[in-house]
Each structure stands twice: as structure tokens, then as C-alpha cells.
Amino acid sequence: MSVPGFKVALVAGEASSDLLGAALIESLQTLSPTIRILAVGGEKIKATGVELLADNEVFSVMGLAEVLKDLPKILKAKKHTMQAITAFAPDVFIGVDSPDLNFSLAKGLKKQGIKVMHYVSPSVWAWRPKRVFKMAHFIDGLMTLFPFEVELYNQTAISAEFVGHPLAQKIPLQVDKDQAKAQLGLAKKKVLALLPGSRKREINTLMPVFAETIKSLKLDAEWQIISANVSPAKIDQVQAIAKAHQLDIHWVDDASDALMAADFALLGSGTVALEAMLCKTPMVVAYHISPLTWWIVKTFRMMQLPYYSLPNVLHQGFLVPEVMQRALNPNNLAQACTEVMSKPAATWVDEFTRIHQSLLPDDPDQAGKAVLRFLESSC
Numbered sequence: 001m002s003v004p005g006f007k008v009a010l011v012a013g014e015a016s017s018d019l020l021g022a023a024l025i026e027s028l029q030t031l032s033p034t035i036r037i038l039a040v041g042g043e044k045i046k047a048t049g050v051e052l053l054a055d056n057e058v059f060s061v062m063g064l065a066e067v068l069k070d071l072p073k074i075l076k077a078k079k080h081t082m083q084a085i086t087a088f089a090p091d092v093f094i095g096v097d098s099p100d101l102n103f104s105l106a107k108g109l110k111k112q113g114i115k116v117m118h119y120v121s122p123s124v125w126a127w128r129p130k131r132v133f134k135m136a137h138f139i140d141g142l143m144t145l146f147p148f149e150v151e152l153y154n155q156t157a158i159s160a161e162f163v164g165h166p167l168a169q170k171i172p173l174q175v176d177k178d179q180a181k182a183q184l185g186l187a188k189k190k191v192l193a194l195l196p197g198s199r200k201r202e203i204n205t206l207m208p209v210f211a212e213t214i215k216s217l218k219l220d221a222e223w224q225i226i227s228a229n230v231s232p233a234k235i236d237q238v239q240a241i242a243k244a245h246q247l248d249i250h251w252v253d254d255a256s257d258a259l260m261a262a263d264f265a266l267l268g269s270g271t272v273a274l275e276a277m278l279c280k281t282p283m284v285v286a287y288h289i290s291p292l293t294w295w296i297v298k299t300f301r302m303m304q305l306p307y308y309s310l311p312n313v314l315h316q317g318f319l320v321p322e323v324m325q326r327a328l329n330p331n332n333l334a335q336a337c338t339e340v341m342s343k344p345a346a347t348w349v350d351e352f353t354r355i356h357q358s359l360l361p362d363d364p365d366q367a368g369k370a371v372l373r374f375l376e377s378s379c
Contacts, residue, residue, distance in 0.1 A: 009090035013059035013098030015198035016271035018042035023166035027368030164361025193262035211245035228255035
């Protein structure tokens, strides 16, 4: 399946979408080498060799109040992105996750007659479910990561397709933690993966609490704390906080490598929690947004579910502990960590594996082929 001469513009606004976008780009490059791709992304997309319009760091902001603080910078970058994509004149624009950013771009590009696909359904099952009907005005095709999401769009004009999750394909169903530890030079160690997020404010909020929590756990010398490289700047940020709390961290290049080796993970919410589940690693998930954002969410009843981490959403119940907002302090986190660490990993493995299997696509290149089918049928 090859579509010669076609052009794709792709925007991945944060670290998790950078991973998804890179996997999609690599699939498209393999299936149709003549396709030209212009992208906004991070290190993983940059490594694919496509034309990089801009780094996604400027768009990597979480929460309503947090966005307001960086609004002038974000608006300037978004205007530049819109102008560059318009000049590029793609046959299709693909927004990867980041709906606040990509839906805004999609609306403008759609008015210019450019076809729009979106990769990763927004969390309409968790909050603001009626968004699906508004999305139909500016999205032509949608690729979902989770199988249950497709039916949410059945009553709209959007053509939705489950394409599986790249992480579910990358990580084996059966994880050999001893082998993973040996590959990192950590044989015979107990390993705690510490992953406070990829955004600056997220790290500044979670990392001090994580560091105090680990100190209160009073881990013996058998334990090794590890974390994964997001970017040199983020390593420096985490390291500075760790050093201030006398915390020694062993760094590895990839979050999946860290989580496959880990006996336990303390982490922020988001894709990394899904990644820990796929790596069959017991975890505690922490989440914190600004008080203003939290007030808006609670006051206007924007959340539809009592849980927010992806393992719990996919399990449809509380599978892993979540500690958030006012409850997020070292004492509560340490209590949750101690409870999880006192149980055998087998407590979670069967359900983690069942969910993992449900996220595998029928075809490893299903997302890439979905884009090519869309191009062939609409261009």
C-alpha cells in the first residue's frame, strides 16, 4: 500500500504524543516511503528524520490555570504552526492527542479545505462526553488507542477505528524482570522506578513530594531508585530536586526499560501509568493540578469517572492506588506505597496482562494503514 506524492502534517504536542507520533511516522515511512511529512514533535519524532517544524516543548502544559500563565507564548507558537502548515498545504493534517491544541489547529485547517484526522480520542468517557458531536464539524477520521472508544463515535459522522496502542506492541506480554535488571546492570537489586512526569510544572510539583515519600519509606541498600531520560533539561530539573533531598537516582534512557526492570513504580498520571501496567509493574499513581483548575473541574462536574489513571479506566474500577490533590503528601503516598510493596506482584499481573492483550491491534501497522486508506479514499 503506497500513496506517492502525498503530504502529511502532524502535530504531537507533548512527550506521550511524541512517542505515538514517531511510531506512526515510522509506519508510514515503511509503508509509503514517498510520503512527505512535516511535524511538530520532540526527540522521538526528530529521530525519524522528518521535517521538524518546531519542538513541542512550548505546548507541553497541563491544566486550565497552567495554560493561562503561558498563553502568550503558546498563542505565538500556535500561530506560527498554523501558518507553516498552511504554506505546506498537506493532503491531511493529523493531530496526535493534545486536543486543546490540535482541535484549534484542525478547525482552522478544515476551513481551508484540508482533511483532518485525529490520533487518540480525547477522554470523552471521563469528562465532557458531548464533545463528540462538536468534533464531527472539524474531524474526518479518528484513530483510537482503546477498543471501547470506537462506539462512542457511532452516532457522529466521524469515521473511528481502533488501531491499538504502540506501547502494547513494543512491550512483551510476559516481562522477564530479572533479565531487564541484568541489562541495566542492576542484577540482584530491588528496583523502584521514579517517574514524576515530563512537564516542568508537573516535575516541580510531584518530585519534591516523591523524594520525601521515598525518604520516609526508609528503603535498605538492596533497593535502587531509577528514572528515565525525558530530555537533558528535565534530567537536570529532577536531579536538582533529588540532590536537595539526598536522593541518589540511576538514570536509564527509556521509560519502558526502567519499568520492565522495576519491582515497584511511583509515578505521575498519564501514559506512563499505562506503560507501567504493560510492564507488569505494581504502582502508585499521583496527580496534581492547580487549585483553580481543580475547582473548575469539580464545580462544573466535568469528570464522569471516580478514577483518572489509565489502568483504572481500562479495568473500569480501582486496580491501582491513586493519590491526588489535597491528599497528595508524603505521608499518604508512603502509606499507599507500603501497602502495594507489601503484596506480591502476582496480585496484579493477570489483570495487567488481560488489559495488555486487549490493546493489541490485529495488524502491527494498523495506524499507518488507516492513514493510507484515508488518503486513498479522500484525496
